[in-house]
Amino acid sequence: MDVLNRSELPFPESLPDFQRLFPDDAACAAYLEKARWGDGFSCPRCGIVGEPFRIATRPGVLTCRCCRRQTGLTVGTVMERSHTPLSTWFWAAYLVASQTQGMSAVQFQRQLGLTRYETAFGILHKLRAGMVRPDRDRIGGRAGEHVELDETWVGGRTRGEGRGIHHKTLVTAAVEVRRREPGTAQDKRKDGRYAGRVRLSVADDRSAATLAGFVESAVMPGTLVITDDWSGYACLRKRGYDHHAIAECGDPEVAEEFLPIIHLVFSNLKTWLNGIHHGVSAKHLQAYLNEFTFRFNRRFYPFNAFRSLLGIAGGVVAPTYAELYSGDWMHPTCSGCLR
Numbered sequence: 001m002d003v004l005n006r007s008e009l010p011f012p013e014s015l016p017d018f019q020r021l022f023p024d025d026a027a028c029a030a031y032l033e034k035a036r037w038g039d040g041f042s043c044p045r046c047g048i049v050g051e052p053f054r055i056a057t058r059p060g061v062l063t064c065r066c067c068r069r070q071t072g073l074t075v076g077t078v079m080e081r082s083h084t085p086l087s088t089w090f091w092a093a094y095l096v097a098s099q100t101q102g103m104s105a106v107q108f109q110r111q112l113g114l115t116r117y118e119t120a121f122g123i124l125h126k127l128r129a130g131m132v133r134p135d136r137d138r139i140g141g142r143a144g145e146h147v148e149l150d151e152t153w154v155g156g157r158t159r160g161e162g163r164g165i166h167h168k169t170l171v172t173a174a175v176e177v178r179r180r181e182p183g184t185a186q187d188k189r190k191d192g193r194y195a196g197r198v199r200l201s202v203a204d205d206r207s208a209a210t211l212a213g214f215v216e217s218a219v220m221p222g223t224l225v226i227t228d229d230w231s232g233y234a235c236l237r238k239r240g241y242d243h244h245a246i247a248e249c250g251d252p253e254v255a256e257e258f259l260p261i262i263h264l265v266f267s268n269l270k271t272w273l274n275g276i277h278h279g280v281s282a283k284h285l286q287a288y289l290n291e292f293t294f295r296f297n298r299r300f301y302p303f304n305a306f307r308s309l310l311g312i313a314g315g316v317v318a319p320t321y322a323e324l325y326s327g328d329w330m331h332p333t334c335s336g337c338l339r
């Protein structure tokens with residue numbers, strides 16, 4: 001079976017579905033082989049292109065017919081040098097990419113049917129490492145789309161230490177605002193606006209230097225950016241952005257009209273942080289922001305998330321998933337989705 005043929009491989013909707021597509025290590029190995037050598041195996045040592053020898057008991061290894069060099073399929077992926085079967089890795093990545101909003105290692109161990117807790121913990125840890133650095137390219141920069149910017153306070157509980165003392169952390173955010181055709185079945189919001197990619201960062205303060213620094217690292221110059229009228233954003237026009245500041249943003253109706261998407265992002269972020277992780281300390285907040293960003297930016301593309309987590313770098317594009325998932329605002333298996 002050609003597991004890369006996307007017309008035959010919709011992203012599995014369920015675990016039984018997944019098990020049908022990746023029933024054993026051989027199917028996973030075939031997938032890895034195709035991801036790396038779409039046009040057929042080519043030996044990294046002698047360069048010969050041709051069918052390699054396969055060893056039934058070692059599905060992760062291909063042997064060159066010419067020079068007999070053995071090539072590991074997991075080299076360069078998160079699975080490299082692991083003794084865990086490929087099918088376990090695939091299942092784990094599937095769970096993390098599509099099923100969970102954050103699972104404890106114990107739950108994970110049970111789901112994967114692993115005897116050792118340490119194995120589950122190690123797999124989870126490695127997969128999550130793939131989320132630590134979200135994409136570093138800047139968002140925005142598309143004609144007809146704008147970016148909403150705002151800050152919010154996250155986490156922390158005041159514990160009676162007196163007025164003005166709290167343990168909240170400032171988070172800055174930028175989100176692309178996209179539009180679907182109004183009136184279509186996919187148009188869940190009245191005006192067709194929905195979130196594109198997001199960037200989130202822990203910030204020291206609300207000063208112009210901090211905010212402008214965040215915007216410059218997160219948003220393409222020239223983009224139309226919308227903010228409230230906080231003075232910290234006043235310099236954005238000078239820095240090359242098409243900046244529109246909205247007055248009266250304290251008024252919920254004004255905010256809903258001009259900055260609706262970023263407030264949805266904040267609300268989802270807080271629900272996710274509180275509900276799943278029961279609050280997060282300031283020290284670890286950026287890692288969670290990165291995970292949220294990873295899930296959020298791939299919420300329409302769970303298969304890309306799956307591949308990113310495993311570290312499979314194959315250049316296979318996913319042309320149909322935008323259509324499949326773009327209307328699925330409430331994708332039930334993906335955390336970070338807007339509700």
Ligand SMILES: [Zn+2]
Pocket residue numbers: 043044045046047048064065066067068069
């Ligand atoms: Zn060779």
